[in-house]
Amino acid sequence: MASFRTLDDIGDVRGKRVLVRVDLNVPMQEGKVSDDTRFRATLPTVTELADKGAIVLLLAHFGRPKAPTPDLSLALVTKPYEQVLGRPVRYIDWEVDQAGVASLRPGDVAILENTRFFGGEEKNDPAVVDRFARLGDLYVNDAFSAAHRAHASTEGLAHRLPAFAGRAMEAELNALEQALGKPERPVAAVVGGAKVSTKLEVLRHLVAKVDHLIIGGGMANTFLAARGVKVGKSLCEHDLTGTAGEILDAAERANCTVHLPYDVVVAKEFAANPPSLRTCNVHEVADDEMILDIGPAAVEALADVLKTCRTLVWNGPLGAFETPPFDAATVALARTAAALTQEGSLVSVAGGGDTVAALNHAGVADDFSFVSTAGGAFLEWMEGKELPGVKALAR
Numbered sequence: 001m002a003s004f005r006t007l008d009d010i011g012d013v014r015g016k017r018v019l020v021r022v023d024l025n026v027p028m029q030e031g032k033v034s035d036d037t038r039f040r041a042t043l044p045t046v047t048e049l050a051d052k053g054a055i056v057l058l059l060a061h062f063g064r065p066k067a068p069t070p071d072l073s074l075a076l077v078t079k080p081y082e083q084v085l086g087r088p089v090r091y092i093d094w095e096v097d098q099a100g101v102a103s104l105r106p107g108d109v110a111i112l113e114n115t116r117f118f119g120g121e122e123k124n125d126p127a128v129v130d131r132f133a134r135l136g137d138l139y140v141n142d143a144f145s146a147a148h149r150a151h152a153s154t155e156g157l158a159h160r161l162p163a164f165a166g167r168a169m170e171a172e173l174n175a176l177e178q179a180l181g182k183p184e185r186p187v188a189a190v191v192g193g194a195k196v197s198t199k200l201e202v203l204r205h206l207v208a209k210v211d212h213l214i215i216g217g218g219m220a221n222t223f224l225a226a227r228g229v230k231v232g233k234s235l236c237e238h239d240l241t242g243t244a245g246e247i248l249d250a251a252e253r254a255n256c257t258v259h260l261p262y263d264v265v266v267a268k269e270f271a272a273n274p275p276s277l278r279t280c281n282v283h284e285v286a287d288d289e290m291i292l293d294i295g296p297a298a299v300e301a302l303a304d305v306l307k308t309c310r311t312l313v314w315n316g317p318l319g320a321f322e323t324p325p326f327d328a329a330t331v332a333l334a335r336t337a338a339a340l341t342q343e344g345s346l347v348s349v350a351g352g353g354d355t356v357a358a359l360n361h362a363g364v365a366d367d368f369s370f371v372s373t374a375g376g377a378f379l380e381w382m383e384g385k386e387l388p389g390v391k392a393l394a395r
């Protein structure tokens with residue numbers, strides 16, 4: 001049994017008003033939804049509740065409004081959401097249209113106005129929690145991506161109404177538990193991306209948890225510098241080499257093997273396929289060169305590490321993957337991880353905005369066991385933090 005309450009525990013919802021916190025914060029381009037991934041993630045929960053005769057009231061934020069403004073009204077996404085859901089969806093500005101909520105029938109689905117139009121939402125103001133709570137009988141949180149914030153609609157409500165995790169939240173929590181909570185060993189973590197400074201807490205947490213820590217991306221340069229390697233013009237946080245050294249020491253004490261690249265792909269200018277492109281040993285980087293990807297020999301060695309592992313958690317690309325050919329290492333290692341997952345020897349969980357983009361670019365996002373699109377919440381989970389919105393759902 002899960003450590004949190006799910007829709008399996010909710011009982012009979014027929015005719016009950018269920019407030020469902022979802023993530024409808026989709027990207028828009030020229031007034032159109034440019035990526036409806038977040039809409040699709042809500043479908044299992046919304047469909048299940050509506051089919052069981054609940055009155056489904058969707059609570060969500062949209063953008064970062066300081067005050068109510070028509071261009072961040074959830075009215076804008078109601079039609080596009082309805083198309084994805086495949087059944088009618090009402091938009092209700094319930095502050096002014098209280099009769100709108102009262103008129104809903106079992107099986108109806110409505111989107112309520114942007115939770116952040118209420119000043120107290122982000123302060124978890126009890127008065128705002130009360131106003132939301134009066135609208136419903138039950139509360140379901142299906143927005144893992146907002147669970148790192150203790151807001152009225154993500155945390156406060158769970159203490160005011162009977163509270164349950166939705167299906168997307170449940171799947172995400174189960175995958176994360178399998179990856180770092182009680183993982184099958186050995187466990188490998190890949191941490192990449194631009195800067196060490198944004199992921200210090202992640203690294204500190206992981207060295208105590210995983211058997212292999214694979215460091216790539218720009219942040220590997222800071223670790224290489226900490227070991228006395230000259231990294232030339234590479235992106236490198238020289239002021240953090242001491243901290244990087246401490247992390248390496250902590251890993252050693254915890255019996256965590258840290259893998260830094262021994263060959264790298266360098267160039268004198270950051271551009272697609274630059275003439276100065278070459279692959280070299282990490283000890284051969286010239287003063288006017290920068291490291292933009294880890295090298296093929298390193299990738300081959302890392303693939304061999306993954307073959308010995310049962311679990312993988314991945315955040316951050318291994319190189320500047322947006323610019324060819326600096327996507328090569330990320331693509332190759334992601335494909336290895338995907339193949340091992342498909343063979344059944346590896347549980348693979350990945351997350352992070354650019355990581356998801358990189359896995360899509362490699363064409364393997366669907367072949368990982370689980371890919372989290374949660375961004376900030378995923379990183380806080382990788383830091384070992386307890387997320388307030390999740391904690392509030394505990395049994």
Ligand code: ADP
Binds near residue numbers: 198291
């Ligand atoms: P995520 O969003 O998945 O958490 P990050 O935002 O931490 O990932 O890092 C992604 C960025 O890191 C990408 O834009 C990528 O170009 C950059 N990056 C990776 N390796 C390097 C490198 N060697 N030099 C410069 N930038 C790099």
Ligand code: MG
Binds near residue numbers: 352353354
């Ligand atoms: Mg990013």
